[in-house]
Amino acid sequence: MQFTILCYETAADFARRSDPEQAGPYWAGWLAYGATLAQAGVFVSGAGLLPPDSATTVRIGPAGRSVQDGPFAEVKEQLGGFFVIDVPDLETALDWAAKAPSSSSASTEVRSVLQMPG
């Protein structure tokens, strides 16, 4: 079964990405996590995302297109990246999700990948 591991991070986590003191351990943690998923043979795909201030949100309302800078909602934790993994069950998926660095600094969400009908 395929599951998506959604890695949510705080503003402090996003700041660590470019902090000279903390960037090393930050990236080492994520690179090791991705490499380990691959070596365990469960990695399907994944991507890291630029911080939420780089987001642009599009919406079509009664007045037509609206385009805004910034994320859709102001929340404490924003999506920082995701992995799609292929594992036998939810328990295994949760076990991998617990190892994501975001699980100890913010939160990680696991969702089953939707099987399109037909």
Add this chain to the structure above:
Amino acid sequence: MTPVSPDICRGAEHQTAGQVARTSYARLLSLLAARTRDLAAAEDALSDAFRTALEHWPRTGIPDRPEAWLMTVAKRHHGAARSRARTALDALPTLHLIHPPEAAEMPAFPDHRLGLMFACTHPAVDAATQTPLMLQAVLGLPADRIAPAFLMTASALGQRLSRAKARLRALNVGFDIPDPGQIGPRLSAVLEAIHAAAALGWEPVPGSDPARADLTGEAQYLAETLITLTPHEPEPKALLALILYTTARAPARRPAYTPLSQQDTALWDATLIARADRLLADAASANCLGRFQLMAAIQSVHTERRKTGRTNWMALEMLHAALNRMHPTTGGTIAAAAVTLELHGPHAALQTLDRTTGIDSFQPYWALRAEALHRAGDPDANEALTRALGLAEDPALRAWLSHRLATQ
């Protein structure tokens, strides 16, 4: 004398109910379950009895024998629930006021708690459910408190526990006081379940999640209970010693992750170590060597560094070899290889590691392999260290490993 305010009264009743819950929960539950052979119904009846106590004790005062009172009320609740006589259930509180449960109704309670522990680790209960079931049945912990340690949601664990209880009921598993002859063979499953609860707080080499650490305290209480129920068995004493040795060293592991060999021994808790030493000596005097005696002895040797200033690797090699013969596990093999690394060098340790299987996602394997490769001057050390880092759950351990990766 100052009049006692109703609030303080209320507090006292709550406190008494809380104390009775802590010390007598399993005693009352096992007795009810032994009568009804239905663990879920016994739990319901007992929690109704505690609720009734909290409603009545503030008005009527705390009874002389709170346990007997609770037991009688729980039996009535269970009877009432069974007959589904709505009117009888409604009349219960009135009934208690007219006929408060008499101490005379209650002979000394037989202690069925060992039967309860055996039921929780019955072969019909799925191995992964035995430890959470025991935490719930013996300690009365709610599913939402237990579930995170097992990486489950409270509702998923609740369903799993309900299925286990239904299965025990369907098989008509008893909760009786076991015959002395039955105790030995069934004890190992109970020890295993308690050890699993304790280990959630402190896996030996890899990360320990601080949120799980409080389960170690609950495991200690379970081990202490088991010792009072089986005073002549050596292994429960050894299990408690093992828990105490590890708890004693906890202050030296935090806040930053510190491996055992680099811990400041002055931070270890000398009182807990002394208690563990006494328990282990007591267990050894039975002259019946077991798995937990060997595991505790290994920790005892590590703890000796506090006095001698060095680690006796020879003694550890012997104890690990004996443990792996008696009870082979992947974790045991890795721990033995760590001793080999110190005594015989990286190549000997790598030989053992190369032979070990089932280690793809086993963090301690990759951490030790990285260390052995590093000492052998092999550039593959970084790849193994990356894998150890990717498998680490504990942020403190992750920080320690990423520092190593950057500096080695």
